[in-house]
Amino acid sequence: MSIRKNISLETGHIKKLEPLVLKHKGNFSAAMREIIDLVDTITKDPDAATRLISGLKTESNLTETVLDWLIKQARGRLIEQDILNSILDPVKTAQLPELEKYLDELTAGTGWQTKIRIYDYDDAISPSYIKITLVGNSISKMEFLGGMVSSFLVTQKKQEIASLKRMSSAITINFRKQVNANLARQSLVEHFGQIEDITSEISKKEEFWNCIVNLYKQTNYNMVTIPKNYYNELIMGKEAPSYLTAPIEAIHKVPIRDIPLGILISTMKSVYEYMGIVERIDVDETTLKIYHGYTDARAINAIEKILLNVLNANGAKYRSACSENLIVMSPVVQPDEDMLVLQLTKNI
Incomplete structure (x- = not known):
């Protein structure tokens, strides 16, 4: 039997609950139930709280911090095709609803705090157009996931990015069919791979570019x-x-x-x-x-x-x-x- 209770929360409390609410797809009651279950477990085994906090400090927080840093460093880079295929198996995600469900599971942890929706398409397997929206608290994570999903749609569904709108807490991307693979990839590079060519060239001739950058820096770009x-x-x-x-x-x-x-x-x-x-x-x-x-x-x-x-x-x-x-x-x-x-x- 469900019992309704009215509770008062400060803005700070609601902010702290956002990761759990996002995990439960916006269901605030489900988030509160999970917190109550966690408190019940800790009450029965006080040492469990100590072990949990200690583990978070030594492992999870470090892992999440490193992940955030790596994602920020990857901005403007496209994910490599073999890595993309290992994350999003084209066979298991052949249909767009399957892809959305898989992405839900992939980002279900509180670390990602991003929701991805795939909608407004005419065919689940070979669409002529698609729209996706990413909503979350971290622009870096939304950018990374948006680039990953876009790469998948460009390579596997023969799409190109027709338009992209960035906001502080959401990214909306419109796709359309494009059989020309070069044009499709060009749209991907334009929106998510702005430094792809730069990093590629630097990695090929590191000594050359180290010298050039140093010259420009030391002359205050007076070259x-x-x-x-x-x-x-x-x-x-x-x-x-x-x-x-x-x-x-x-x-x-x-x-x-x-x-x-x-x-x-x-x-x-x-x-x-x-x-x-x-x-x-x-x-x-x-x-x-x-x-x-x-x-x-x-x-x-x-x-x-x-x-x-x-x-x-x-x-x-x-x-x-x-x-x-x-x-x-x-x-x-x-x-x-x-x-x-x-x-x-x-x-x-």
Whole structure:
């Protein structure tokens, strides 16, 4: 027989109960019953409490602390496929309800404090779309579990991440069917594997990157990086080359003319700033304000020529104006656009 009792709890007490409430899928009464059973056991065997607390201090707390640290270090990294398969067996989790149930069991311990829901799909085995939501107290744990589940859906269900929304206590991910494995993985890297390529390259050439990082650190990032062919022309005494498109084309793997103007401008900003070619580029729609950091007129003109030629090579016609501190580049309005503006003005 169930008996109802009204109890008063402070906010701090409720916060302490959250792991147990989460474990019991939000059932507060079930959490309280577990606490009562635990107290009953301790009352009958007082030494049990001492052993439990001692064990938590020497084992569980250390294990949980180390786990938290490792999970934070794994942020931006994708879990390796063989490890993923050992955690989420594709055979045992072939259907989405089975996957959700397995994840419930996997995260049932109070250490994870994360709830995962898989819903809004049209087929349990081969869906065209899926939505998952993770709710918990630790953003690091939600990120890790979200990346793990996303990796599984990308590799086993041929999905790609269509959108992702992060909040302080929840992550919602929308998936859609994607038969192109490269595009699917690209979406995974974009949302959960931002430093995957970086760590991979560092592990391949640790000595090289240790040296480079130390150089940048010791010079307060006052370094310039340029392609070798460009450098060769400079040391041979040639006039400063007027094109510096190789880094941008290497990133996008297409010629400059095939890169959409908005994407090109965004890439120019990040690439030329990080290479040290200019100090800063501010973008106002399609207008560029370039803070070059040079005082010599020849250097300023060379920077102007390099960036202007990149834009023109894209097929975008730009004009520029220089000062001691700033170069402003703005698009040239085409004659037909001028005529259209004039006609519209007459019709007003």
